[in-house]
Amino acid sequence: MNFSDPNVLWIAYSLSNAVAILLLLAAIRSPKLARLLFAMLFFWASWINYSTSSATPEVYLEYGEKAVNLYAAFINGWFRQHISEFVKAIAVGQGLIALGMLLKGIWVRLACIGAIIFLLAIAPLGLYAAFPFSLIAGAACFFILKKDDLNYLWRPRVLFGHKT
Template identity: 55%
Template sequence: MEAIYIAYTISNVVGLFFLLVTIKWPKLARLLFVLLFAGASWFNYITCHTTPEAYLMYAESSVLECYKVFITGWFSQHITAVVSIIAIGQAMIAIGMLLNNWWIKLASSGIILFLACIAPFGIYSAFPFSVTVSLSAWFILKKDNLDYLWKFRSPGTSPNSG
């Protein structure tokens, strides 16, 4: 059980790091989101195909009874399919953060929605990591120029100039 507290602490330090980076360097934060969600996608896809029963542990940490019922019920019979779809969504978020304009808006919205959905897992979702990193996604929408990740604004140009 000690390992979960180490992972919890590391996750929340990373969440604070995301928030600080986003405020100062939103493009770097987008790159971090690409890495985070691509990694999560790969991990979830591999895990759900090799040890799908690992996802049943989330029922014990959920603060919402409906989550517990869902996980131990229907979800327990369809883990690989559901988590594969989640992994595809995570990969799409990673790709969206590389692109521009409405792709970034869609990916940022996906981040906020996904993290809101996992927040009730409490310590197993490293709450309040989901709140901190959702704020980061929101700050990207407010502070980034929403151009392709590999395009940087020239000094002296406004965020909305072509």
Template identity: 40%
Template structure:
């Protein structure tokens, strides 16, 4: 592993705590949780794409704590396709991040993609901060159940195309 043990255990603890908060926030503050996932997955997409281009072999370190089937794949077939595989994963992470801005079925699809992603990397074990990835999947599930069907930038009462400004309202009332 290319990080110190102190950094690893700090990051591990923070990741698990963040996703516990995300589970709670998915019900209490779904918009804030959406913003968190937007930023997290946007950063992860950038980081993974950068690392895939600069130093793809670091992804073989995940074999150290992975379940046997994942270890076999990482040390075998994955070796020849590390760069394109990680770039596809980064693209998927970017799409999950982007879906947090949206509403309706695209938002729900992004939540389900995040849920599947979390469960798919859980077998990587400690280096994926297990069980944080399962906690993340739970947070995505709760988030898609508790969303308010708005774009991230909309307020709850605002509907697209139905904005009114105060001046036109007061002009209409004065004319009547």
């Protein structure tokens, strides 16, 4: 993302926070819809992060510009030398969160907890992580944990007297 263009930044920021609010509303009203949306979001993020960290890993250094001091020091220190490996590990975690949102029981619970931890962890990245997106989206995951029955997103259908 070209953070140097303020128009691009503010459009992305606004859209991200609008999505977070929609995720929160979905989690409150229809937790299964929220799980599907989170699965789509985390699969997309996984793909973007894996692809970007393979092709142009240096773009992740931009996150240090608006991050809190501790995160900025990490990004400009150890992370600078290990961008691709670190971001690919994050991408795998994001993919696992997405998959867990599609499953049931403990897998949904672990996916929600993983998402909450991840979303809290990116909050100190600040503006470039669309703060407060991650806090709102984390709250949505909490509502999924509290309101969803944690079954699969789909239900078996009865066709011609047989479950499918």
